[in-house]
Amino acid sequence: MATVLYFARLGEQLKTSSEELSLDEMGTVGKLVDHLQDRGEPWSSEFESGRILVAINQEMSDFDSAISDSDEIAFFPPVTGG
Amino acid sequence: MSKISVQEQDFDVSRELRAICNGRTDIGATVSFVGLVRDMNLDDSVAGMTLQHYPGMTDKALQKIVSEASQRWEVQDATLIHRVGELRPADQIVLVCIASSHRHDAFEACSFIMDYLKTRAPFWKKEQLKDGSSRWVDARESDGHAAGRWEK
Numbered sequence A: 001m002a003t004v005l006y007f008a009r010l011g012e013q014l015k016t017s018s019e020e021l022s023l024d025e026m027g028t029v030g031k032l033v034d035h036l037q038d039r040g041e042p043w044s045s046e047f048e049s050g051r052i053l054v055a056i057n058q059e060m061s062d063f064d065s066a067i068s069d070s071d072e073i074a075f076f077p078p079v080t081g082g
Numbered sequence B: 001m002s003k004i005s006v007q008e009q010d011f012d013v014s015r016e017l018r019a020i021c022n023g024r025t026d027i028g029a030t031v032s033f034v035g036l037v038r039d040m041n042l043d044d045s046v047a048g049m050t051l052q053h054y055p056g057m058t059d060k061a062l063q064k065i066v067s068e069a070s071q072r073w074e075v076q077d078a079t080l081i082h083r084v085g086e087l088r089p090a091d092q093i094v095l096v097c098i099a100s101s102h103r104h105d106a107f108e109a110c111s112f113i114m115d116y117l118k119t120r121a122p123f124w125k126k127e128q129l130k131d132g133s134s135r136w137v138d139a140r141e142s143d144g145h146a147a148g149r150w151e152k
Helices: A008-014 A029-037 A043-048 B013-021 B055-072 B103-120 B141-151
Strands: A002-006 A018-021 A053-056 A059-061 A072-076 B003-007 B029-036 B044-053 B077-083 B085-087 B092-100 B123-129 B134-136
Touching: A002 A008, A008 A043, A008 A072, A008 B123, A008 B134, A029 A043, A059 B055, B003 B055, B013 B029, B013 B077, B013 B092, B029 B103, B055 B077, B055 B103, B077 B103, B092 B103, B103 B141
Parallel strands: A002 A072, B003 B077
Antiparallel strands: A002 A018, A053 A059, A053 A072, B029 B092, B044 B085, B044 B123, B077 B092, B123 B134
């Protein structure tokens, strides 16, 4: 099972900050996002914006990156620290 | 060598600057930057803000930014402190201290670290406004441009 995390505005809109997911055939971040969007609203529009960033095992990655069930995958809006 | 801290507590700039020099005689310059909470954003009065972060990733991301600065410039030591949790106007949010043989390296490294932190470290601000509402702060395009200039 992969751990999937949602931060800041994204977590608030989705009303969840983390879940455990079996990735099955979802070998890339993009495939996982397709799966999440298939859940309907608010998932489909939140991931539609094209402004969501992804980190795999705490390293910035992109939607083409490969993922497996042992990974921690985090989705979040552009960062606003400093 | 460098000190990285993500914390709720405030920090003391002069103490951090003394610590970074720590009796050394080979440091020619220190540069420090402090970011503060403003009481105004996008024409609205800000009463306070909450800083959220991604605990597993923040330290790693900050470490990576400081390492990259150390590879590009002569950095003898660096301190980077970022606060999280509840903050009010005039509170200190972030501190960068750089010690170097030369001022040019210290200024550049400090500026680079702030520009990269603004676009790569997983922190998010949520503002509470004086009218009682709250909103997540949007990333600024100008921060992306500021970070981009170091890639030229």
